[in-house]
Amino acid sequence: MGIKAIFGGCPVLEFAAEQDRRSFLRNAALIGVGLTYVASRAGDPVAFGTADRGYGASDANASDLDILNYALTLEYLEAAFYTAGLKANLLKGRELELVDPIQQHEADHVKVVRTTITDLGGKPVAQPKVKFPDGTFSNRANFLKLAGTFEELGVKAYHGQVTLVKNPELLGAAASIAGVESRHAAIIAQITGGNPFPAPIEANLAMGPVLKAAMPFLAK
Amino acid sequence: MTDTTADLIHGNASAVPAGVALGALNNGFALASAKDFRNDIEVLNYALALEYLEAEFYRQGNAADLVKGKEKQYLMQIGADEASHVATLTATIQKLGGTPIGAPAVDFGGAFESRKSYLTTAHVFENKGVGAYLGAAGFVKDKMILQAAAGIFGVEARHAAVVGNLLGLKAEGGVYQGAYEKGIAKGDVLQAVAPFLVDPDKVVAAITY
Numbered sequence: 084m085g086i087k088a089i090f091g092g093c094p095v096l097e098f099a100a101e102q103d104r105r106s107f108l109r110n111a112a113l114i115g116v117g118l119t120y121v122a123s124r125a126g127d128p129v130a131f132g133t134a135d136r137g138y139g140a141s142d143a144n145a146s147d148l149d150i151l152n153y154a155l156t157l158e159y160l161e162a163a164f165y166t167a168g169l170k171a172n173l174l175k176g177r178e179l180e181l182v183d184p185i186q187q188h189e190a191d192h193v194k195v196v197r198t199t200i201t202d203l204g205g206k207p208v209a210q211p212k213v214k215f216p217d218g219t220f221s222n223r224a225n226f227l228k229l230a231g232t233f234e235e236l237g238v239k240a241y242h243g244q245v246t247l248v249k250n251p252e253l254l255g256a257a258a259s260i261a262g263v264e265s266r267h268a269a270i271i272a273q274i275t276g277g278n279p280f281p282a283p284i285e286a287n288l289a290m291g292p293v294l295k296a297a298m299p300f301l302a303k
Numbered sequence: 304m305t306d307t308t309a310d311l312i313h314g315n316a317s318a319v320p321a322g323v324a325l326g327a328l329n330n331g332f333a334l335a336s337a338k339d340f341r342n343d344i345e346v347l348n349y350a351l352a353l354e355y356l357e358a359e360f361y362r363q364g365n366a367a368d369l370v371k372g373k374e375k376q377y378l379m380q381i382g383a384d385e386a387s388h389v390a391t392l393t394a395t396i397q398k399l400g401g402t403p404i405g406a407p408a409v410d411f412g413g414a415f416e417s418r419k420s421y422l423t424t425a426h427v428f429e430n431k432g433v434g435a436y437l438g439a440a441g442f443v444k445d446k447m448i449l450q451a452a453a454g455i456f457g458v459e460a461r462h463a464a465v466v467g468n469l470l471g472l473k474a475e476g477g478v479y480q481g482a483y484e485k486g487i488a489k490g491d492v493l494q495a496v497a498p499f500l501v502d503p504d505k506v507v508a509a510i511t512y
Contacts, residue, residue: 180473180474181468181474181478183474184474184475184479185479187482188479188481188482191482191483192482195482195483238457242450242453242454242457245446245449245450245453246446246447246449246450251441254440254441254449255437255440255441255486256483258437258440258453258456258484259437259483259484259485259486260482260483260484261453261456261457262433262437262456262457262460262484263460263479263481263482263483263484264457265457265458265460265461265464266460266461266463266464266478266479267464267479268461269460269461269462269464269465270464270465270468270478273377273465273468279377279461279464279465280377280380280381280384280458280461280462280465282458283383283384283387283388283391283455283458284387284388284391284451284454284455284457284458285453285454285455285456285457285458286454287450287454
């Protein structure tokens with residue numbers, strides 16, 4: 084599916100199989116986003132496209148608002164993760180100094196994305212309940228390993244929306260957050276002996292796979 | 304080279320020490336007028352000029368044998384990334400029917416006198432690169448080019464953070480520059496890198512139509 088099709092029509096995601104589409108809808112419903120992404124194929128119930136979106140935005144803003152709520156969900160997740168991790172007191176010295184601001188950044192991102200959604204006439208999704216695997220905060224290595232996973236996922240998630248954001252100002256704002264997530268990803272990789280520079284150009288991932296990766300951490 | 308970071312970041316080229324400043328400081332470099340891009344090719348050639356500068360910087364720096372071990376590995380990878388960006392941008396400009404600029408003549412002055420001067424200058428380049436991409440993003444019309452530029456931008460941010468950490472800079476304000484990256488206007492970026500260009504006017508002319 085090309086970019087022109089994306090901007091010419093409403094659907095911005097296509098699914099290889101009906102199962103993928105259903106799975107996406109299930110995940111999307113959980114965090115309150117995604118309805119504008121769903122292709123209204125012939126025969127689809129209209130309800131898919133008009134179900135309770137929680138906001139009365141104009142169509143021009145609708146998909147941007149969905150993208151913002153998607154970003155907000157990921158930022159909520161990251162902020163909660165770092166808050167819990169720092170509370171567990173697993174890091175010290177330089178590592179603590181490097182990770183501490185990350186928590187603050189994620190909390191700032193939550194605030195700014197929420198405000199942006201409200202300013203655009205949308206309704207920010209509520210903070211989701213989160214759950215992390217047993218042992219995540221029992222030692223430094225587990226904490227930082229999952230931190231790396233979240234940061235790389237966050238980077239790919241932002242880059243996966245670059246061509247889909249309609250409002251240019253929003254694009255700039257999202258990019259300014261994405262760059263900071265890249266810094267986080269690189270630093271977490273550096274302090275865990277990973278690869279801070281996995282590719283010369285950031286990889287990107289569509290909303291569906293990102294949500295699939297994030298779902299295990301969102302309590303139902 | 305001592306403590307030039309802040310000055311370069313603020314575009315205060317007159318504060319650049321002699322070793323780095325070269326003769327480029329008083330050349331009537333009229334950057335104030337260079338504030339816009341008329342098309343995507345102009346943005347790409349601007350990015351290409353910066354990537355050429357960075358790629359050559361790391362090539363020379365890594366050849367100067369100032370770093371070793373893991374640090375050297377990082378800087379080799381960063382240099383390879385910049386070279387890859389040069390190739391990507393060149394190919395993209397050609398694909399769009401434009402003419403990629405050639406590699407500019409550069410002079411890094413005293414940047415390779417020590418590990419610290421190498422990394423400090425690298426840190427300036429990377430943060431300028433991050434700001435340059437973000438500052439130009441709004442001028443890009445083609446969404447696929449925007450995707451690629453954003454992808455390069457993110458990697459420059461990775462470089463900036465890691466080099467800042469290698470230098471042992473404080474986390475906030477050194478490794479990270481706050482919760483949001485800030486764009487830098489074209490003129491300010493060009494003014495900041497002018498000391499490293501043998502003929503900045505020629506570079507500006509080459510990337511401006």
